[in-house]
Amino acid sequence: xxxxxxxxEFVEQSREWTESFSDMSEKRDLPRERVRREEHMxxxxxxxxxxxxxxxxxxxxxxxxxxxxxxTLIVVLLTTVAMLxxxxxxxxxxxxxxxxxxxxxxxxxxxxxxxxxMILDYRAFDTLGESFVLFTALNCVLILLRRDFQEEYRLHDxxxxxxxxxxxxxxxxxxxxxxxxxxxxxxNGHLSPGGGFSGGAIFGAxxxxxxxAFGDDFAARLVSEKLFKGVAAVxxxxxxxxxxxxxxxxxxHLESGISLGTPGSIFSSGLILPLNVAVGFVVTLTMYGIxxxxxxxxxx
Amino acid sequence: MRNLINNxxxxxxxxxxxxxxxxxxxxxxLIKKIIGLNIMDTGLYLFLASMGYIYGGDAPIYAENAGFxxxxxxxxxxxxxxxxxxxxxxxxxxxxxxxxxxxGTLNLDEIYLEARNKINER
Amino acid sequence: MEIFKxxxxxxxxxxxxxxxxxxxxxxxxxxxxxYSLVMSIVWILLESxxxxxxxxxxGAGVSGILFLMTLKKIHRTEIETEDEDxx
Numbered sequence: 001x002x003x004x005x006x007x008x009e010f011v012e013q014s015r016e017w018t019e020s021f022s023d024m025s026e027k028r029d030l031p032r033e034r035v036r037r038e039e040h041m042x043x044x045x046x047x048x049x050x051x052x053x054x055x056x057x058x059x060x061x062x063x064x065x066x067x068x069x070x071x072t073l074i075v076v077l078l079t080t081v082a083m084l085x086x087x088x089x090x091x092x093x094x095x096x097x098x099x100x101x102x103x104x105x106x107x108x109x110x111x112x113x114x115x116x117x118m119i120l121d122y123r124a125f126d127t128l129g130e131s132f133v134l135f136t137a138l139n140c141v142l143i144l145l146r147r148d149f150q151e152e153y154r155l156h157d158x159x160x161x162x163x164x165x166x167x168x169x170x171x172x173x174x175x176x177x178x179x180x181x182x183x184x185x186x187x188n189g190h191l192s193p194g195g196g197f198s199g200g201a202i203f204g205a206x207x208x209x210x211x212x213a214f215g216d217d218f219a220a221r222l223v224s225e226k227l228f229k230g231v232a233a234v235x236x237x238x239x240x241x242x243x244x245x246x247x248x249x250x251x252x253h254l255e256s257g258i259s260l261g262t263p264g265s266i267f268s269s270g271l272i273l274p275l276n277v278a279v280g281f282v283v284t285l286t287m288y289g290i291x292x293x294x295x296x297x298x299x300x
Numbered sequence: 301m302r303n304l305i306n307n308x309x310x311x312x313x314x315x316x317x318x319x320x321x322x323x324x325x326x327x328x329x330l331i332k333k334i335i336g337l338n339i340m341d342t343g344l345y346l347f348l349a350s351m352g353y354i355y356g357g358d359a360p361i362y363a364e365n366a367g368f369x370x371x372x373x374x375x376x377x378x379x380x381x382x383x384x385x386x387x388x389x390x391x392x393x394x395x396x397x398x399x400x401x402x403x404g405t406l407n408l409d410e411i412y413l414e415a416r417n418k419i420n421e422r
Numbered sequence: 423m424e425i426f427k428x429x430x431x432x433x434x435x436x437x438x439x440x441x442x443x444x445x446x447x448x449x450x451x452x453x454x455x456x457y458s459l460v461m462s463i464v465w466i467l468l469e470s471x472x473x474x475x476x477x478x479x480x481g482a483g484v485s486g487i488l489f490l491m492t493l494k495k496i497h498r499t500e501i502e503t504e505d506e507d508x509x
Contacts, residue, residue, distance in 0.1 A: 066326060098373050138387070193471035198379075198475040201386075291487065291488070319435070319438045327442070
């Protein structure tokens with residue numbers, strides 16, 4: 001009996017502890033069902049003495065370890081910051097690479113935007129890998145959330161906003177602006193701030209808005225699965241070909257054979273413009289595809 | 301100590317990183333954990349970008365009457381990092397959706413106990 | 423300008439703490455979106471317009487939408503399991 005009462009006390013303590021420490025958020029967000037189920041759960045926990053005792057011990061150990069970890073990490077990082085050079089001053093030894101980029105980027109890559117010249121010319125392989133990271137992430141989400149598209153959708157499966165007149169009206173005005181701004185940022189990546197990543201994210205956000213305001217069916221007709229696959233394959237394949245040629249020609253990135261043009265005009269800086277568009281489309285498709293997976297679980 | 305005040309921007313970045321880390325460690329809710337990881341990400345980006353900042357420097361875009369530019373290397377790093385962090389967030393969210401579908405809760409302890417029960421039932 | 427930056431940084435810390443401590447998940451997601459917007463203004467003050475554009479589109483737009491969709495999906499799956507129980 002004594003052991004039983006002790007265990008009860010332990011459970012009470014642990015409940016108080018978790019409530020005060022973590023959150024009631026789920027309980028508040030969800031209706032009574034949830035709370036009842038949790039109470040039921042606690043009853044079942046009582047039956048599971050050994051497991052619960054183990055969990056309690058583990059939680060205490062975890063609390064101590066986590067506190068030690070967090071405090072140590074923050075103290076170490078703050079000590080490092082105290083030894084760093086002063087914020088906002090120029091340091092020769094820190095900026096040799098950056099100085100090279102600033103001095104030579106315009107003549108070697110032809111891009112007005114040094115960052116674009118850096119990530120799409122000097123370090124283009126890095127960006128290639130990164131666009132594949134994005135594509136892999138999209139595939140992971142697709143594996144995790146895709147559902148069999150032959151099964152019927154039930155009514156409460158997704159939330160329909162298309163009858164909302166405010167959203168539709170606002171969407172009619174805003175969506176063309178957002179999409180054209182995204183395309184502008186994508187195409188002007190080598191001249192002005194922006195580039196493939198920013199433009200693609202804006203374009204993707206515009207597509208998501210379109211699909212929210214005018215319904216998933218409309219968006220699915222606009223961006224079908226076939227188009228999705230085709231554009232993704234073409235964009236990634238083009239990037240691979242454009243930057244993979246150096247494997248065959250002897251690892252020389254900078255000489256692409258394409259004239260750099262006059263800096264400042266839209267058709268300049270060699271491969272940066274088409275690469276920006278390719279990266280932009282990959283980012284767009286990733287954002288839009290992830291949204292579709294979360295929304296419906298298929299492209300249809 | 302004086303250096304900490306001079307480098308206040310980096311100190312703020314570390315504080316944000318710490319807040320994210322504590323959220324990640326001490327919250328039981330998976331969505332809160334993901335928000336904490338995102339805050340950690342942004343703190344790290346703020347740290348990198350403030351390492352490259354130079355007082356009075358211009359944005360790294362060539363202009364006729366620009367004096368000198370800030371360091372473009374951290375900007376390039378962070379630009380790729382922001383987009384990757386979104387895709388990582390998407391993967392984590394879809395994993396937690398799957399966990400919720402299976403166990404009916406987002407609390408890590410409850411998920412652990414449920415999983416134990418399922419194994420014991422077998 | 424320096425004071426403005428300091429205020430923004432303080433706002434960042436406040437937003438992060440609020441997103442951590444708020445009881446409801448919906449509230450903390452919305453505070454996180456506000457945090458991203460403040461962050462994009464900080465990027466402009468740090469002279470990186472590229473980052474500002476990307477952060478505004480990605481942090482406040484897309485990832486916020488993903489969080490909200492997840493919350494929506496979680497409540498929806500609740501309904502589904504209830505249906506199955508009734509069956």
